[in-house]
Amino acid sequence: MEINKPDYVYDNIVQINDTDASRRFLANVFMWMFVALGVSALSAYVFANTPSLLMTLVDVTTGQLTGFAYIAMFSPLAFVLLMRFGLNRISYPVLALLFVAYATLTGISLSFILLIYTASSVTGVFLTSSIVFGIMAIAGYTTKTDLTKFGSILIMFLVGIVVASLVNLFLHSSGLQMLISYIGVAVFVGLTAYDVQKLKNIGAGLAYGDATASKMALMGGLTLYLDFINLFLMLLRIFGRRR
Numbered sequence: 001m002e003i004n005k006p007d008y009v010y011d012n013i014v015q016i017n018d019t020d021a022s023r024r025f026l027a028n029v030f031m032w033m034f035v036a037l038g039v040s041a042l043s044a045y046v047f048a049n050t051p052s053l054l055m056t057l058v059d060v061t062t063g064q065l066t067g068f069a070y071i072a073m074f075s076p077l078a079f080v081l082l083m084r085f086g087l088n089r090i091s092y093p094v095l096a097l098l099f100v101a102y103a104t105l106t107g108i109s110l111s112f113i114l115l116i117y118t119a120s121s122v123t124g125v126f127l128t129s130s131i132v133f134g135i136m137a138i139a140g141y142t143t144k145t146d147l148t149k150f151g152s153i154l155i156m157f158l159v160g161i162v163v164a165s166l167v168n169l170f171l172h173s174s175g176l177q178m179l180i181s182y183i184g185v186a187v188f189v190g191l192t193a194y195d196v197q198k199l200k201n202i203g204a205g206l207a208y209g210d211a212t213a214s215k216m217a218l219m220g221g222l223t224l225y226l227d228f229i230n231l232f233l234m235l236l237r238i239f240g241r242r243r
Contacts, residue, residue, distance in 0.1 A: 025203025025217055026141070026196075032221025036103035037228065043107025048114035057111070072108040079105070083219065092214050099218055106229070113236065121241040128239070129232040133192055137224075140193030141200055151194040157187045177237065184234035192227045199223070 047053045057069040079102040083095060090098070114122060140147065161184050168176050199220045206213040 019204065021206060022200050022203035025206055025213060025220075026199060028214070028217035029199055029203075029220035029224060032099065032218050033224045033228070036099065036106075036221060036225040039100055039103040040107030040110060040229070043104050044111040044114060047108050047111035054111075057108070069109075072105050076102050076106050076109070080222070083222070087215060087219065092218075095215055095218055099222060102222075103225070110229075113233075113240075116242055117236060117240040118243055121239065122236065125236045125239055126232060129228065129235055132189060132235075133228050133231060136189050136192040137196045140196030143193070143197065147194045147197050150190060151198070154187050154190045154194060157183065158191070161187060181234045181237040185231065185238070188227055188231040188234060192224070192231070195220075195223050195227055 047057065057066055057072070058064070059066055079098055083090070083098050083102070087095070161180055164176065164180050168180065202216060202220070203213075206216060
C-alpha cells in the first residue's frame with residue numbers, strides 16, 4: 001500500500017475568493033495526477049514485459065528480489081518527504097522532476113502486480129477504480145457539507161490500516177489482509193471526496209499563475225494520485241484474479 005500522504009503547509013498565499021481560480025487550480029491538480037498515473041502505468045508495463053528490465057528486479061537464479069527492487073519499493077517515501085519538507089525551498093522545475101521520478105519508481109514497484117494478476121482483472125479493477133474515484137471526486141467538489149471532521153476520522157483509520165498492514169507482514173493472515181482491504185476501500189473512497197474538497201478550498205484562495213499556486217497544484221496532484229493508487233490496490237486485492 002502506498003502510504004505517503006503528504007501534509008504540506010501553504011505560506012504566502014494571496015487570498016481571493018474566486019470560483020474560476022479554484023476550477024483552474026483543480027484542473028492543474030488533475031493534470032498532474034494524470035501525468036503521474038500515465039508515467040506509473042508506462043513504467044509498470046515496460047518493466048513487466050521486458051525480460052532484461054525484469055531481471056533487475058528479480059534474481060532469476062534464486063527468485064529473490066534484487067537490491068534495485070527494494071530501492072524501487074521504498075525510495076518513493078524519501079521522494080515524498082523531500083518534496084514535502086523542501087516545498088518552499090525547492091524550485092518548481094526541480095519539484096516537477098522529483099514528482100515524475102517518484103511516479104516512475106512507484107510504477108516500477110507496481111510492475112509486480114502485472115505478473116501476479118491477470119491482465120483482464122487488472123484492467124477491470126482499474127476501470128472500476130476510475131469510476132469510483134470519479135464519482136467521489138465529483139461528490140467532494142459539489143457537496144456543501146464540510147468534510148473536515150470526516151477527514152480527521154479517515155486519517156485515523158488510515159493510520160490503523162498502516163499499523164495492521166505492518167503487523168500482518170509477520171502474521172501472514174489472509175483473513176486480516178482481506179479485512180484491511182475492505183476497510184481500505186472505504187477509507188480511500190472517503191479520502192478522495194475529502195481531498196478534492198480541501199483542494200477546491202485551497203484553490204479559491206490562491207492567485208492563479210503564482211509560483212506558489214503551481215507548486216500547490218503539483219502537490220495536490222500527488223495527493224489525489226496516492227488516493228487513486230491505494231484505492232486501486234485495495235480493490236485489486238479483493239477482486240483481482242491471480243495467474
